[in-house]
Amino acid sequence: xxxxxxxxxxxxxxxxxxxxxxxxxxxxxxxxxxxxxxxxxxxxxxxxxxxxxxxxxxxxxxxxxxxxxxxxxxxxxxxxxxxxxxxxxxxxxxxxxxxxxxxxxxxxxxxxxxxxxxxxxxxxxxxxxxxxxxxxxxxxxxxxxxxxxxxxxxxxxxxxxxxxxxxxxxxxxxxxxxxxxxxxxxxxxxxxxxxxxxxxxxxxxxxxxxxxxxxxxxxxxxxxxxxxxxxxxxxxxxxxxxxxxxxxxxxxxxxxxxxxxxxxxxxxxxxxxxxxxxxxxxxxxxxxxxxxxxxxxxxxxxxxxxxxxxxxxxxxxxxxxxxxxxxxxxxxxxxxxxxxxxxxxxxxxxxxxxxxxxxxx
Amino acid sequence: xxxxxxxxxxxxxxxxxxxxxxxxxxxxxxxxxxxxxxxxxxxxxxxxxxxxxxxxxxxxxxxxxxxxxxxxxxxxxxxxxxxxxxxxxxxxxxxxxxxxxxxxxxxxxxxxxxxxxxxxxxxxxxxxxxxxxxxxxxxxxxxxxxxxxxxxxxxxxxxxxxxxxxxxxxxxxxxxxxxxxxxxxxxxxxxxxxxxxxxxxxxxxxxxxxxxxxxxxxxxxxxxxxxxxxxxxxxxxxxxxxxxxxxxxxxxxxxxxxxxxxxxxxxxxxxxxxxxxxxxxxxxxxxx
Numbered sequence: 001x002x003x004x005x006x007x008x009x010x011x012x013x014x015x016x017x018x019x020x021x022x023x024x025x026x027x028x029x030x031x032x033x034x035x036x037x038x039x040x041x042x043x044x045x046x047x048x049x050x051x052x053x054x055x056x057x058x059x060x061x062x063x064x065x066x067x068x069x070x071x072x073x074x075x076x077x078x079x080x081x082x083x084x085x086x087x088x089x090x091x092x093x094x095x096x097x098x099x100x101x102x103x104x105x106x107x108x109x110x111x112x113x114x115x116x117x118x119x120x121x122x123x124x125x126x127x128x129x130x131x132x133x134x135x136x137x138x139x140x141x142x143x144x145x146x147x148x149x150x151x152x153x154x155x156x157x158x159x160x161x162x163x164x165x166x167x168x169x170x171x172x173x174x175x176x177x178x179x180x181x182x183x184x185x186x187x188x189x190x191x192x193x194x195x196x197x198x199x200x201x202x203x204x205x206x207x208x209x210x211x212x213x214x215x216x217x218x219x220x221x222x223x224x225x226x227x228x229x230x231x232x233x234x235x236x237x238x239x240x241x242x243x244x245x246x247x248x249x250x251x252x253x254x255x256x257x258x259x260x261x262x263x264x265x266x267x268x269x270x271x272x273x274x275x276x277x278x279x280x281x282x283x284x285x286x287x288x289x290x291x292x293x294x295x296x297x298x299x300x301x302x303x304x305x306x307x308x309x310x311x312x313x314x315x316x317x318x319x320x321x322x323x324x325x326x327x328x329x330x331x332x333x334x335x336x337x338x339x340x341x342x343x344x345x346x347x348x349x350x351x352x353x354x355x356x357x358x359x360x361x
Numbered sequence: 362x363x364x365x366x367x368x369x370x371x372x373x374x375x376x377x378x379x380x381x382x383x384x385x386x387x388x389x390x391x392x393x394x395x396x397x398x399x400x401x402x403x404x405x406x407x408x409x410x411x412x413x414x415x416x417x418x419x420x421x422x423x424x425x426x427x428x429x430x431x432x433x434x435x436x437x438x439x440x441x442x443x444x445x446x447x448x449x450x451x452x453x454x455x456x457x458x459x460x461x462x463x464x465x466x467x468x469x470x471x472x473x474x475x476x477x478x479x480x481x482x483x484x485x486x487x488x489x490x491x492x493x494x495x496x497x498x499x500x501x502x503x504x505x506x507x508x509x510x511x512x513x514x515x516x517x518x519x520x521x522x523x524x525x526x527x528x529x530x531x532x533x534x535x536x537x538x539x540x541x542x543x544x545x546x547x548x549x550x551x552x553x554x555x556x557x558x559x560x561x562x563x564x565x566x567x568x569x570x571x572x573x574x575x576x577x578x579x580x581x582x583x584x585x586x587x588x589x590x591x592x593x594x595x596x597x598x599x600x601x602x603x604x605x606x607x608x609x610x611x612x613x614x615x616x617x618x619x620x621x622x623x624x625x626x627x628x629x630x631x632x633x634x635x636x637x638x639x640x641x642x643x644x645x646x647x648x649x
């Protein structure tokens with residue numbers, strides 16, 4: 001789950017990374033009483049999780065004379081379609097130089113990947129493509145407590161030595177918060193020292209509970225409902241509802257729909273041990289999407305009982321036609337249950353997908 | 362044979378849970394059929410003295426090893442405990458851990474894999490169905506009835522998609538040497554590259570199927586490093602960016618790891634890539 005900037009900034013601050021002074025506004029009138037804390041010039045930053053926030057008018061420089069008006073305007077805005085509900089007010093930083101620092105997970109080395117560049121403030125993916133030599137990298141096993149000094153020297157090159165301690169603190173944040181990404185872009189040098197002018201922190205969904213996070217805000221209500229049943233659900237834009245067991249098989253089912261020029265309405269992986277009740281919930285959840293005209297159920301497994309699955313499909317009792325591919329134990333029994341109720345059972349996933357695409361055409 | 366054969370003794374950690382007990386029974390049913398050693402002991406802290414599916418349970422792997430000969434463990438413990446179980450197995454001297462468990466915090470996985478490497482222990486998974494060498498050994502949860510013994514290696518990030526492909530290979534008369542589910546998490550122990558290296562040294566394996574999906578670049582890294590004839594299928598051509606497709610690792614991030622560019626890179630290396638799962642047997646025939 002992605003934390004908001006003000007949440008990440010608070011965590012960075014608690015770990016000793018210098019962050020600008022400031023506070024969070026939940027309405028524009030909260031600014032007036034505390035404006036004195038911010039000085040002659042300050043910055044208002046809309047707390048929306050989109051890239052290119054600054055270019056879309058989500059970040060404005062203000063002064064005590066126009067601050068309240070600008071804050072009120074910002075709260076009325078939509079930034080790339082997302083309404084502004086919170087604004088972070090922070091002191092203005094007199095930026096002399098911008099850097100970039102991040103720590104992420106590297107799948108190839110199975111270690112933390114530290115990235116640093118003195119070309120901060122830019123889109124890092126663009127920099128990686130256009131000027132890869134400017135990006136310094138180091139890999140560190142998570143068994144380490146600190147970044148070794150040689151690695152800091154390699155990362156920083158001729159950049160100020162003080163940044164080394166920021167990198168080490170960022171590594172501590174990364175480790176303690178079960179982060180998938182901890183990023184400062186830009187990390188800035190000002191006449192009064194180094195500051196994290198922005199903060200980004202993404203927490204591993206599998207570690208939310210031990211991080212004390214009870215609600216994954218990244219999920220929509222339907223996705224959360226799906227998660228409650230142990231399903232993985234991703235909404236898509238087509239009209240063929242898809243239910244599979246196993247992520248790979250379900251993805252392959254979507255791909256096959258695309259291959260036959262159909263459009264999937266969703267990805268739903270029911271997970272292991274698909275029994276009557278789980279299948280019923282899955283079928284109902286997919287059928288509740290008004291754009292779904294037909295549902296493909298593609299279940300394959302050694303221990304999946306086809307009679308259970310068949311009963312689940314029937315007890316869901318949805319209006320859309322359901323086309324089923326089942327392979328597992330009690331296959332004949334499952335087929336018998338479905339045939340008697342007018343459901344179509346296919347021999348292979350390819351046949352099932354073809355039938356579904358034909359059904360919507 | 363890679364990773365193990367019928368003489369490999371297996372310890373199951375998380376033996377007394379529903380999943381553990383169920384799969385001990387299935388693994389040992391297979392072991393009896395092929396004349397293998399199978400699961401010799403189970404481990405659940407605090408449950409020593411119990412018996413699960415005819416297998417004695419111990420408090421720790423070290424205790425189990427005092428009474429039994431084993432070199433591998435299969436994990437069915439919950440996500441929060443799995444990193445610890447991997448390290449326990451490595452520390453006790455086992456050379457292989459197969460981590461079936463899903464939802465392990467990725468930092469735990471990374472630490473456990475680093476720790477296991479120090480102890481010379483290989484980790485398969487996490488979030489995987491394990492492995493099956495038809496006629497020799499099953500370590501994990503793969504259904505055995507779809508497989509047949511032969512010369513095709515299979516490496517996959519997925520579970521059920523693997524069974525689908527194995528079924529099609531078997532129907533096409535292409536038996537399998539070993540089927541390895543390497544797992545659907547972003548960080549996994551044995552990668553395509555590691556398993557391909559094992560297959561290179563395995564006389565039984567003549568060609569390998571790589572079943573990949575969106576996220577990362579492990580498929581390409583594996584393909585680049587091997588001389589074995591390989592064919593691939595990559596799931597997720599219809600996956601939208603920045604969305605996790607069921608597996609924690611199946612996500613296109615920052616424009617990286619999408620199916621189309623993966624397929625393009627594999628084809629550039631001369632690896633035939635199937636557009637549909639049903640094309641895999643034909644592609645394998647062509648490279649044999």
